[in-house]
Amino acid sequence: MSTRKSEGQEEKWELRLYTAGQTPKSLAAVKNLRKVCEEHLAGRYEIEIVDLLKNPRLAKDHQIVAIPTLVRKLPVPIRKIIGDLSDTERALVGLQLKQLR
Amino acid sequence: MGKPEALPTRTKAQRNGLPKAPTGIKGLDEITLGGLPRGRPTLVCGGPGCGKTLFGLEFLLRGARDFGEPGVFMAFEETQQDLSQNVRSLGFDLDRMIAENRISVDYVHVDRSEIEETGEYDLEGLFLRLGLAIDTVGAKRVVLDTLESLFSGFTNEALLRSELRRLFRWLKEKGVTAVITGERGEGQLTRQGLEEYVSDCVILLDHRVREQVSTRRLRVVKYRGSTHGTNEHPFLIDENGIHVLPLTSLGLDHSVSTERISSGIPRLDSMLGGEGYYRGSSILISGTAGTGKTSIAASFADAGCRRGERCLYFAFEESPQQILRNMRSIGVDLNPWLKRGLLRLHASRPTLHGIEMHLALIHKIVNDFDPQVVVIDPISNLATAGTESEAESMMLRLIDHLKARQVTALFTNLTAGGDAWEHTDIGVSSLIDTWILLRDIELAGERNRGLYVLKSRGMKHSNQIREFLITAEGIRLEDVYAGPEGVLTGSMRAAQEDRERAAALARAQETERKQRDLARRRAALEAQIAALRAEFQEVEDETKILAEENRASEQQLEASRSAAAMRRGADKPALIKGKRK
Numbered sequence: 001m002s003t004r005k006s007e008g009q010e011e012k013w014e015l016r017l018y019t020a021g022q023t024p025k026s027l028a029a030v031k032n033l034r035k036v037c038e039e040h041l042a043g044r045y046e047i048e049i050v051d052l053l054k055n056p057r058l059a060k061d062h063q064i065v066a067i068p069t070l071v072r073k074l075p076v077p078i079r080k081i082i083g084d085l086s087d088t089e090r091a092l093v094g095l096q097l098k099q100l101r
Numbered sequence: 102m103g104k105p106e107a108l109p110t111r112t113k114a115q116r117n118g119l120p121k122a123p124t125g126i127k128g129l130d131e132i133t134l135g136g137l138p139r140g141r142p143t144l145v146c147g148g149p150g151c152g153k154t155l156f157g158l159e160f161l162l163r164g165a166r167d168f169g170e171p172g173v174f175m176a177f178e179e180t181q182q183d184l185s186q187n188v189r190s191l192g193f194d195l196d197r198m199i200a201e202n203r204i205s206v207d208y209v210h211v212d213r214s215e216i217e218e219t220g221e222y223d224l225e226g227l228f229l230r231l232g233l234a235i236d237t238v239g240a241k242r243v244v245l246d247t248l249e250s251l252f253s254g255f256t257n258e259a260l261l262r263s264e265l266r267r268l269f270r271w272l273k274e275k276g277v278t279a280v281i282t283g284e285r286g287e288g289q290l291t292r293q294g295l296e297e298y299v300s301d302c303v304i305l306l307d308h309r310v311r312e313q314v315s316t317r318r319l320r321v322v323k324y325r326g327s328t329h330g331t332n333e334h335p336f337l338i339d340e341n342g343i344h345v346l347p348l349t350s351l352g353l354d355h356s357v358s359t360e361r362i363s364s365g366i367p368r369l370d371s372m373l374g375g376e377g378y379y380r381g382s383s384i385l386i387s388g389t390a391g392t393g394k395t396s397i398a399a400s401f402a403d404a405g406c407r408r409g410e411r412c413l414y415f416a417f418e419e420s421p422q423q424i425l426r427n428m429r430s431i432g433v434d435l436n437p438w439l440k441r442g443l444l445r446l447h448a449s450r451p452t453l454h455g456i457e458m459h460l461a462l463i464h465k466i467v468n469d470f471d472p473q474v475v476v477i478d479p480i481s482n483l484a485t486a487g488t489e490s491e492a493e494s495m496m497l498r499l500i501d502h503l504k505a506r507q508v509t510a511l512f513t514n515l516t517a518g519g520d521a522w523e524h525t526d527i528g529v530s531s532l533i534d535t536w537i538l539l540r541d542i543e544l545a546g547e548r549n550r551g552l553y554v555l556k557s558r559g560m561k562h563s564n565q566i567r568e569f570l571i572t573a574e575g576i577r578l579e580d581v582y583a584g585p586e587g588v589l590t591g592s593m594r595a596a597q598e599d600r601e602r603a604a605a606l607a608r609a610q611e612t613e614r615k616q617r618d619l620a621r622r623r624a625a626l627e628a629q630i631a632a633l634r635a636e637f638q639e640v641e642d643e644t645k646i647l648a649e650e651n652r653a654s655e656q657q658l659e660a661s662r663s664a665a666a667m668r669r670g671a672d673k674p675a676l677i678k679g680k681r682k
Contacts, residue, residue, distance in 0.1 A: 020225040032220075056229040063210045066255070067225035079217070082255075086220035094217025 013037075013045040014074040020067045021053045025084045029068040032085035040097050072096075119326045122170070122242070122278040125163030126156070127465070128336070128345030133321060133329055137302055142269050142279040144299040146291045147306030152317065152338055153282040156306065157244035158184065159342045160280050162193045164242045165203040170278075172242035173234040174206045177250035181206040191342045205234040211254030218256055224264040228271065235275060243272060243279040252293050269298045290322065301325045307333070316455035319345050335457025335495075337465070346461040346498075357381060362509060365404030365433075366397065368578035369537075369552075372567065374560035378535055380473075381507040382558070383500050385530070387514035388539030392550050393571055394513035395419070397537070398476045399428045399435065400576055401511050405474035406438035413472040414446045415463060417482040421446035432575040445470055451482040459483055460495050464502065475503055479513040500532045534558045539569065542581075542590045549590035552578060568594065 017033055019026035030049060037045045052059045052067070062071070066082040072095055081094035121135035130136050137143045137160070145156050161172035176184060184206060185195040198204040207230055235243065248265065255261055272279045281299060283291035290296045296303055303322040308315060318333040336345040361376035370377040378384055384401075386394045398414075405412040416424055424446065425435055438444035447466060451459070460483075467475060477483075480496060503510040512533075530536065536555040541548055550569040554562045567578040568590045582589040582597045589597045 018226070020229060025221050025223065028221075052226060052229050056233045059226045059230045060207055060233070064226040065209055065211060065224055065230075065251075066216075066222045066227075068222060069226065080215050081217045081219050083218050083220035083222040087218075090217055091219040094219055 011044065011075050013041050013072070014048075015045060016048045016050060016071045016073055018050045018052055018059070018062070018064050018067060018069045018071070021051065023067075026068050028084040028086060029070070032088070032091070033070060036085065036088065036091055036095070036097075040092070070094075121327070122164070123168060124160045125167050126159050126343045126345060127341075127468075128334070128347045129319070129343070131347040132319075132334060132345060133302075133324060134327060137278055137280070138324070138326070139278050140273065140276045141301040142272055142281055142299050143302040143304065144281050144283055144291070144296055145304045145306060146283040146285055146295070148285040148308060151285075151306040151308040152336075152343060153306060154179065154184075154246050155187070155338060155343060156304075157246045157280045157282055158188055158193075159191070161204065161242050161244050162188060162191075162195070162198070164278075165198060166193070170241035171203045171238040172205075172244065173231065173238065173240045173277075174204065174244045174246070175231060175234070176206060176208045176246055177211065178247060180208045190340060202238050205238045205240065207231070207234050209250075211250055213254050213256075216254065221260075222257075223260070224251075224268070227264075228268070232275075235277060240277055243275075243277045245279065245281045247282040247284060248295060249284050249291065249293050265295070265298055311455070316457045318457065335455075335461045337454075337458050337461045339465070344461060344465050346457065346464050356507070358507065362408070363404045364397070365400035365402075365407075366576045366578065368567065369397075369576075372554055372563040372565075372578070373535065373557055374562055376560075378509060379559060380509050381504060382509060382534035383504060383532060384509070384511040384535045384537070385514055385533040386511065386537050386539065387516050389516055389541055392539035392541060393569055393576070394515070394539060395424070395478055396428070396431055396433070396571055396576055397539075398478050398511055398513050399424065399433050402444060402474060402476050403428075403433045403435060403438070405509075406435075406441075406443040409443070410473035411470060412438070412444045412474040412476070413467060413470050414444060414476045414478070415466075416446060416448040416478055417451045418479065419448065421448050424448075430573070431571050432573055445472075456483055456492055456495050460499050463499060467503070467506070467508070472508060475508050475510045477510070477512045479515050481513075481515040497532060504532075542568075544589060544591070544593050547591045547593065551581065551590060 015033070015037070017029060019029065033047060037047065050058060052064065058064070068082070068084060070081040070085065072079040072081070079094060079096065081091060083090075085091045120139040121133070121137065122139040123130050123136035124133075145153050147153050158174065161174055164170040165172050174184065179187070181195075181199075188195050195204065195206070199206060209227065209230070231243070234240065251261060251265075252258065281295065283293070283295040285305075286292035286294070290303060290305060300323075302324045305320045305322050307318040307320070309318070310316075317336050317338065319336045320333045321329045321331065334345050334347060336343055338344075358380040360380040361374075361378065362380050363370050363377040364373065386397050388394050395418075402412045402414050414424075419427070425439075428435055435444055435446075439446065445466075449459070449462075453459075454462070463477070483492060483496075500510065500512075533556075535557040538553055538555045540551050540553075542551045543549075550571070551566045552569040553566045554564070556562075566581050566583070568581045570577040570579060579594075582594040
């Protein structure tokens with residue numbers, strides 16, 4: 001496991017998770033996301049959870065199709081990850097916390 | 102077409118029990134007897150560039166504008182800006198319709214390269230977006246174009262399929278009439294087998310190119326709960342959108358007219374029972390090159406305009422200017438009619454489109470212009486744009502359509518020199534009511550035109566060949582010479598007529614001479630008879646005199662004998678007398 005801690009030490013991470021109500025998938029995604037962040041981005045991340053059931057307009061505005069969707073707003077470029085993040089390997093690759101071999 | 106004709110078909114559909122949503126797409130509502138199944142999804146599939154998106158847009162925009170049914174367009178391929186530009190040329194202001202809350206457009210951007218899949222997910226976002234859009238405008242119609250883009254954006258196909266199934270169920274529950282477009286796949290209707298989700302109505306659009314000529318076709322593959330034709334219907338896309346040529350068989354129940362209209366050539370009218378063609382009939386003028394088909398066609402158009410009727414002239418050989426010039430040279434001036442809008446000349450190269458496109462175009466222009474007289478010059482050229490069987494079935498349908506509209510249609514047909522005279526390239530003769538044949542008569546180094554009426558249904562027509570003269574004052578028909586020398590035309594006819602006149606004169610003189618001779622001979626004969634009679638009289642007189650003399654001498658002899666007997670004193674003179682008796 002070769003994380004890129006050295007380069008991104010000072011980087012601030014802004015993550016936004018889109019969910020639609022309290023579905024098992026949403027709950028799992030929140031849990032998995034927190035776990036990944038604690039492991040790799042301890043102390044330098046922010047998570048915003050958007051419930052599209054409460055604010056469905058955002059789905060169109062933010063081009064959300066799949067639920068749950070995780071968007072890495074910072075650092076740029078913006079990355080989109082879908083799914084409940086149960087596949088940690090892929091989640092790390094998607095967030096560019098790990099290089100794809 | 103479109104709106105006015107949508108009404109009767111809609112009531113028909115209601116009688117059938119299945120509610121339908123009219124699309125407003127010209128011709129389609131006729132084929133489907135009223136439109137798409139209301140409250141159910143319809144799959145529209147076809148290859149790239151076949152008009153799927155336009156189909157969806159027209160269905161939606163016409164629904165919102167003409168039928169008061171707001172709609173949602175969910176685009177997976179084009180942005181709202183693109184769509185807005187695309188439909189502006191069709192006369193729709195998409196941005197305004199969106200502002201007026203009659204249409205909602207949602208561009209769904211799915212890009213696999215931007216998406217990492219990490220476990221379980223669903224497409225709830227899509228549902229939320231669609232649901233919100235439907236509720237915002239109160240949509241009755243929904244278009245998803247093209248759903249298959251989702252398959253390129255996500256890898257979990259099993260999940261996608263179950264989500265799609267859920268989506269269609271959801272759309273049905275919402276009660277919206279939906280159109281889902283799909284890419285044509287190999288061996289199945291769509292690449293992703295979308296047809297398995299949509300079971301109510303499937304429409305296939307096809308865009309094929311054969312011999313560098315493209316043709317668009319539409320086919321209703323399936324329409325549950327409704328009768329529908331499964332024929333392929335050609336359609337075209339023009340500045341007014343999709344225009345489907347409904348090839349429904351019109352049957353033979355169209356009403357007929359007994360009104361007669363002039364052909365524009367007085368002598369031809371007199372050949373056709375003295376009154377010309379029947380209104381609403383189909384007329385075919387066939388002949389080899391340069392026999393004057395266009396002249397007859399133009400005369401007919403001219404006559405139509407003279408009666409104040411709208412006339413539509415399709416030229417597939419000459420440009421409008423060329424026709425105008427050429428016809429002016431034979432005394433038919435079409436220009437004033439063009440200016441007054443009674444005549445419309447529509448010229449195009451036959452090779453420009455496939456035959457279906459041509460016919461769809463003819464169909465469309467006929468419907469727009471609503472003419473009483475249509476001229477197609479020539480139909481044989483159209484046949485080159487397709488195969489023979491195609492051309493034939495298309496022509497049949499066109500003629501049928503014109504007949505049903507009570508349009509008097511005149512077609513010209515170029516026959517190849519070697520063919521039989523009574524041969525149409527595209528076997529339409531059975532549908533033709535009046536068939537006029539023009540032929541070259543080549544004699545003594547001269548080529549003349551002959552005309553005769555091969556058939557003309559429902560009227561007593563002349564069976565004679567006429568010589569057909571194109572003069573600066575128009576078309577003239579002359580009797581041809583038909584006698585023991587054969588059929589003669591042109592200067593041969595003139596020469597023959599001169600000869601005939603000379604011969605007649607000679608005959609008259611001969612008769613006179615014979616009569617004189619006879620009189621003379623009668624006189625001679627009578628003189629002879631008189632002479633013979635005189636001779637006979639002479640002989641008779643002589644014989645009479647002789648008989649008198651005989652009797653006289655007999656008497657004298659008797660007298661002298663009785664005197665002698667008396668002298669001798671003989672007795673019984675009476676005995677002697679009786680003995681002599």
